[in-house]
Amino acid sequence: MLENLEYIENDLSYEIYYKLRDSVGWRNFSEQQARNALQHSYYSIVVLHQNEAIGMARIIGDGIYFIIADVIVVPEYQGKGIGTTMMKRLLAYIDENVPVGGRASVQLIAEKGKEVFYEQQGFKRMPHEHCGSGMRKVIYKE
Numbered sequence: 643m644l645e646n647l648e649y650i651e652n653d654l655s656y657e658i659y660y661k662l663r664d665s666v667g668w669r670n671f672s673e674q675q676a677r678n679a680l681q682h683s684y685y686s687i688v689v690l691h692q693n694e695a696i697g698m699a700r701i702i703g704d705g706i707y708f709i710i711a712d713v714i715v716v717p718e719y720q721g722k723g724i725g726t727t728m729m730k731r732l733l734a735y736i737d738e739n740v741p742v743g744g745r746a747s748v749q750l751i752a753e754k755g756k757e758v759f760y761e762q763q764g765f766k767r768m769p770h771e772h773c774g775s776g777m778r779k780v781i782y783k784e
């Protein structure tokens with residue numbers, strides 16, 4: 643486990659967002675679209691090591707439904723428990739904000755092969771006994 647990591651809440655900049663997505667080969671969005679999206683995060687985390695951003699994760703949500711997105715640890719720092727810590731913090735934040743007697747549905751799309759990472763945090767693969775398949779439609783615009 644690495645020491646001297648800082649976990650910064652709700653201060654995910656476009657520059658860090660762009661760089662971290664790029665570090666794992668994820669296609670980026672236009673600057674305008676990304677800046678707008680980041681402003682609408684329900685909660686975000688950036689992990690710093692020696693003032694360098696090495697991880698991020700964010701939640702989009704309305705208090706009932708939450709989507710976990712952009713969970714990234716840069717390749718040199720993967721496998722050291724940072725992704726797990728980020729996920730625990732995201733889930734703790736949601737848990738703190740669910741009212742007593744209420745409930746929340748936390749959803750995400752796992753990259754192929756990363757399902758176990760999320761199962762370790764209590765997510766269930768779909769379909770299962772209560773749900774059909776998760777579904778997605780991507781809208782492209784030229």
Ligand SMILES: CC(C)(COP(=O)(O)OP(=O)(O)OC[C@H]1O[C@@H](n2cnc3c(N)ncnc32)[C@H](O)[C@@H]1OP(=O)(O)O)[C@@H](O)C(=O)NCCC(=O)NCCS
Nearest residue numbers: 666713714715720721722723724725726751752753755759
């Ligand atoms: C997925 C990711 C966020 C995990 O973060 P991490 O800090 O490397 O993960 P951890 O060190 O906390 O690992 C926890 C567990 O997740 C699983 N896991 C981690 N990386 C994995 C990988 N690349 N493939 C499959 N399982 C993985 C392992 O089961 C691991 O448990 P173990 O330590 O007992 O073996 C990170 O590898 C990453 O950013 N990958 C590229 C981007 C990505 O795929 N993001 C997820 C999108 S759905």
